[in-house]
Amino acid sequence: MKVIITGGGGFLGFQLCKKLQQIGTLTGPSGEPEPIDEIVLFDAHFSETIQQGLFDDPTGSARGLSSSLDDGPNLSTSNQQGSFVEPTLLTRDITERDAVFDAIDGEDVSVFHLASMVSGECELDFDNALSVNLDGGRHVFEATRARGPKSRLVFASSIACFGGEAMPDTLTDSTKHWPQTTYGMTKSICEQLVNDYSRKSHFDGRSARLPTVIIRPGKPNAAASSWASGMFREPLSGEPCYLPVHRDQCHPMTGYRTVVDSLVALHDLDGKLLGNDRAVGLPAHTVTPNEAEFVVRQVGEERDFLPGLLVDEPDDRIQGIVNQWPTAVDGSRAAKLGLPEPPELNRIVSEYLEDFG
Numbered sequence: 001m002k003v004i005i006t007g008g009g010g011f012l013g014f015q016l017c018k019k020l021q022q023i024g025t026l027t028g029p030s031g032e033p034e035p036i037d038e039i040v041l042f043d044a045h046f047s048e049t050i051q052q053g054l055f056d057d058p059t060g061s062a063r064g065l066s067s068s069l070d071d072g073p074n075l076s077t078s079n080q081q082g083s084f085v086e087p088t089l090l091t092r093d094i095t096e097r098d099a100v101f102d103a104i105d106g107e108d109v110s111v112f113h114l115a116s117m118v119s120g121e122c123e124l125d126f127d128n129a130l131s132v133n134l135d136g137g138r139h140v141f142e143a144t145r146a147r148g149p150k151s152r153l154v155f156a157s158s159i160a161c162f163g164g165e166a167m168p169d170t171l172t173d174s175t176k177h178w179p180q181t182t183y184g185m186t187k188s189i190c191e192q193l194v195n196d197y198s199r200k201s202h203f204d205g206r207s208a209r210l211p212t213v214i215i216r217p218g219k220p221n222a223a224a225s226s227w228a229s230g231m232f233r234e235p236l237s238g239e240p241c242y243l244p245v246h247r248d249q250c251h252p253m254t255g256y257r258t259v260v261d262s263l264v265a266l267h268d269l270d271g272k273l274l275g276n277d278r279a280v281g282l283p284a285h286t287v288t289p290n291e292a293e294f295v296v297r298q299v300g301e302e303r304d305f306l307p308g309l310l311v312d313e314p315d316d317r318i319q320g321i322v323n324q325w326p327t328a329v330d331g332s333r334a335a336k337l338g339l340p341e342p343p344e345l346n347r348i349v350s351e352y353l354e355d356f357g
């Protein structure tokens with residue numbers, strides 16, 4: 001089967017690609033595990049590391065990767081079938097309908113739709129947010145629909161769907177959507193679209209509603225939640241992290257390995273188990289900067305290095321956005337569906353150091 005990952009040049013899309021290379025199969029339109037013959041990474045931008053032949057090594061030795069912190073996970077390149085699936089990199093924009101239809105072609109197709117403008121960008125650029133996250137999303141959904149009702153699609157949504165005065169302390173899958181940002185609004189609408197395309201049997205869709213994912217390697221990004229990774233990543237590399245929010249700010253977080261495993265598990269799940277509600281909130285830990293500092297310090301002591309400091313630098317714009325966000329997630333529906341739970345925080349930190357340190 002052919003797998004298309006939109007946003008495949010991004011943090012999670014790239015990790016997902018590696019995972020698919022390792023496992024080598026997904027549940028296909030037949031409902032049975034099928035070998036993955038082709039992976040297409042569709043993205044408006046690929047880092048130089050990816051472009052410079054990251055996937056060129058069929059022996060699986062992942063040459064030259066571990067030294068590159070920007071995008072440099074240690075690539076494991078052979079799948080269970082023993083064959084190496086080298087992804088095709090398509091530098092295209094999801095706002096270009098024809099490009100999306102050209103990529104999502106063939107009879108036996110699965111789509112992971114991860115391409116998106118992030119929260120901070122969407123707040124600054126409403127028009128492009130609608131164009132990329134909504135119009136682009138519709139292109140992906142229509143192209144998948146053209147592949148037939150059994151084609152599976154997994155959409156990466158966000159807890160930014162929630163907010164407002166009525167928001168409970170702990171989110172469940174039945175909490176009212178009341179996004180307080182343009183980003184969250186686009187995610188909420190795409191979730192509804194995935195539900196309705198699935199109800200109409202246009203395709204077999206699922207949405208994973210992600211909490212903030214840690215620890216993103218490389219540089220801070222424009223997401224309003226960028227500090228969540230930064231407060232681990234910068235101290236772990238001996239640098240200070242300038243914290244825009246309160247030290248006791250509660251925020252739901254999970255690890256990237258868990259998210260990638262969840263995307264795959266959600267893809268492979270029998271759609272009947274989801275019923276009409278195709279969007280599943282992923283489990284999360286509620287973490288504060290104080291807790292992050294404690295765990296990083298612990299890891300530093302265990303590994304004999306001195307972490308960088310958390311430096312308070314309040315930012316009213318970021319704090320204002322974060323104030324609208326939920327602080328905890330009840331992931332029990334996901335757990336019942338067999339999706340994985342995140343490991344303890346210190347384990348997430350260790351995994352990050354294994355992959356990117």
Ligand SMILES: NC(=O)c1ccc[n+]([C@@H]2O[C@H](COP(=O)([O-])OP(=O)(O)OC[C@H]3O[C@@H](n4cnc5c(N)ncnc54)[C@H](O)[C@@H]3O)[C@@H](O)[C@H]2O)c1
Pocket residue numbers: 006007008009010011012013042043044045092093094095113114115116117118132136156157158159210211212213214225
């Ligand atoms: N990382 C998180 O904490 C988090 C939390 C909730 C939801 N999500 C969602 O998960 C998905 C993946 O997140 P990520 O952390 O990998 O983000 P990312 O920013 O690293 O990756 C997104 C990718 O989308 C690409 N993209 C943006 N606009 C595009 C366009 N017009 N055409 C083609 N590609 C385009 C970007 O170039 C980028 O590579 C996104 O949809 C994001 O909204 C992420």
